[in-house]
Amino acid sequence: MTASSRVNSRLGLVGGMMLAIAIVAAAVLALSGCAPQAAAGEGADASANASTEPAAELRLGYFANVTHAPALVGLEEGLFADALGDATLTTQVFNAGPAAIEALSAGAIDATYIGPNPSINTFIQSGGQSAHIVAGAATGGAALVVRDGIDSADDLEGTTLATPQLGNTQDVALRSWLAGEGFETDTTGGGDVHITPTDNAQTLTLFQQGGIDGAWLPEPWVSRLLADGGNGAHVLVDEADLWDDGAFPTTVLLVRAEFLAEHPETVEALLEGHVASVAWLDEHADEAPTVINAALEAETGKPLADDVITRALEHVTFSVDPHAETFAALVENGLEAGTQKEGSIDGLFDLRLLNALLEADGGHPVSAGGLGEE
Known part of the structure; x- marks a missing residue:
């Protein structure tokens, strides 16, 4: 079965599940006085009217770094395009996480490969409303x-x-x-x-x-x-x-909360491509330097020297496990560094779509570490 057909076979189930979740969540937030504000010109909370149709476009951010190889390979090998089917994929390259978060918060992108600390920051600063980590991508490096x-x-x-x-x-x-x-x-x-x-x-x-x-x-x-x-x-x-x-997380896959609620089928397709990309890196270690280098050259205009990319890949591990067990320590590090506010990260992870894909392929689910859905 192809990647896109596996996605399509689950659209009805996922759409129904996420619609129910969105309705219940909107009701709870409204009763607690914490419902998100409606967009300008709207007469009601947008989340209450969230669509669960597949998105026509997915806007994805990533960095031209070896630690973002799942993004680079997914694009270079067409794995995202295969999984997303008719959805248009557009991309934007960033130098570091805070800039990507600015774009995500402004609604300029829908998802991004990013480091854990900017993910923590946006979640805390938004009171848990901005975005969710839906998968891990890389550790080390x-x-x-x-x-x-x-x-x-x-x-x-x-x-x-x-x-x-x-x-x-x-x-x-x-x-x-x-x-x-x-x-x-x-x-x-x-x-x-x-x-x-x-x-x-x-x-x-x-x-x-x-x-x-x-x-x-x-x-x-x-x-x-x-x-x-x-x-x-x-x-x-x-x-x-x-x-x-x-084992420490270097890169995770973060999705804007509104986009996840409105387009779970598209997020699942993105995850399908992401899982396939991580698997490709594991199965094609000999080819990986060439493919990654081609993507880096396309973005930066110059490939890495052979010894540089070989050493870099020796220090990075690619995995869909976000290592949620490390995030409490990452929060403490951010507070100690003076770069983040105090706050809860309960709910930061939403690994349900990822784990459904892993289990459907006979794999083992990954843990949210008590910090969200799995």
Whole structure:
């Protein structure tokens, strides 16, 4: 059975299920005084009239990073297009999570591959109304690369380090790790160690020129700094060493809550393509560097060197499991870093469509860790 036919066979069941959920949820929210506001010109809460028809278009965000390989492969191999059928797929490339969240919150995209911390931030700031994580995508593949002469945390005082964007997953990881080492930082670049959120490509240039002393980055930028950065570039901290079994989420698949409620069939089709992409990466390890590189070249204009992409892929694991069990620690890290507000992440995950697909294919369901539906 093809990907699209498996999706179509479940449309009626999923549509009915999600319509019932949407109606009950709208009623509960209305009674509690927490119902979302109607859009301008609407006379009633939009969620109460949510459609469950397949969407004509799906707008998907992702980054040109190796940690977003499920997105790159899904596009390059046509796996999303096959699963989505008649729905038009449009894409937008981002440098880091906060920018993708801005687009998601503005309704400019419907779903995005993204790091866990921006996902947490938008969920908390919206009171649980903005978006839901519907699958995992990648674990691992992030590290702190520094110049010659920095051999321990003690050598970092007074240095300047880069991250992709303020509040993104690597930015939070760096700030949290520095706090654990006794350093103070702030979100304006002050403190014992100066953190300057910078576009990844610009980070490489600055490192080469000696303008920064290091950076906490995702792959392939870790491997690029090591290969092309000069200045004695070496890894000071591999983030995998900070987590049990080295498993920490780098990329998840986040869907706008309204889109999920209105178009569950389309989200299921997206997940069908996503699951197929992760499986392709597992089954085609020899081909993966070439396919990923073709996608990266299309987005950036230049492919990665063979040694760079080989090293990058050695440090990333692709999985649909979002590792929900790590998210309580990620929340604490964000609070410690000063990049997020306090709040609950209960309900952050909605893994029901993913688990239905996994079980239909004879796989095992993944856990929401008590933080949502599964």
